[in-house]
Amino acid sequence: MKVFAIRLHHYREWTETLGYDREWKIQKTQAKLSFFVNLLSSRIWAFPLVTRFDNLIIISDGVSNKGLSFLFNKLKKYSPVPLKGCLSFGDTLREAEENASRCVNELSPQEIWLEDYPDSKVVAVHADVDSFTEFTESTSIYTSFKRSMDVMIELQRRVYSMGGLLQYLGGDNFMMFLGENQIKNLLSEIPEGLKMGIGICNNPRCAVARSTEALTRIRESRDSRWKLVDV
């Protein structure tokens, strides 16, 4: 499985050049970078995990090296600091991102490292909390946000132990990526009040779209806590 890691070089040093009245500038910069990494990833059929904003993970199975090079070179224009980028491989996405992170540590600013690796099928799991709108209206905005963070911690713990990766999507939505051999394990213990749409495809954007389609099918029938779409 393939992951392209992008490091914003000396990001902390850049933040410190902004003075104390800087947090709003940092948040604005991170939102802009998140906008462009999502737009550019969609163009090459990849999917980004913005993680901590100063280091990005691009799910890259089924994505061409030409496409990753395009994304990296375009993204440079929107970063306040030089970038470093490395594509690596692993038996799990967690192993692939650990390898890509070690690789990017060794690169010079603006350097990109790409190699030819075999592609695996992409498995995306769109998890969503039941009746979150009702919960929000009967409690409060922040109480519902705290609930989504509690759910994220539980899902993160489980999918990480299976070698998978998770991104919070906003609202009560979470996207997980993991190996096909872990689907049964994940479904064996779906936390109460959650549903999971699973999408399988040959690239990340397609797999995510199918996972959202599967989630919609659950809402339409309400006859199961999970559904899978792979065509």
Ligand SMILES: Nc1nc2c(ncn2[C@@H]2O[C@H](COP(=O)(O)OP(=O)(O)OP(=O)(O)O)[C@@H](O)[C@H]2O)c(=O)[nH]1
């Ligand atoms: N990122 C993302 N956010 C979504 C999506 N659909 C809904 N949301 C957000 O999630 C919040 C809750 O939406 P839903 O999950 O559809 O509402 P719900 O009340 O939980 O309804 P059910 O899930 O059908 O039980 C919305 O206010 C949006 O902020 C999606 O596909 N992706």
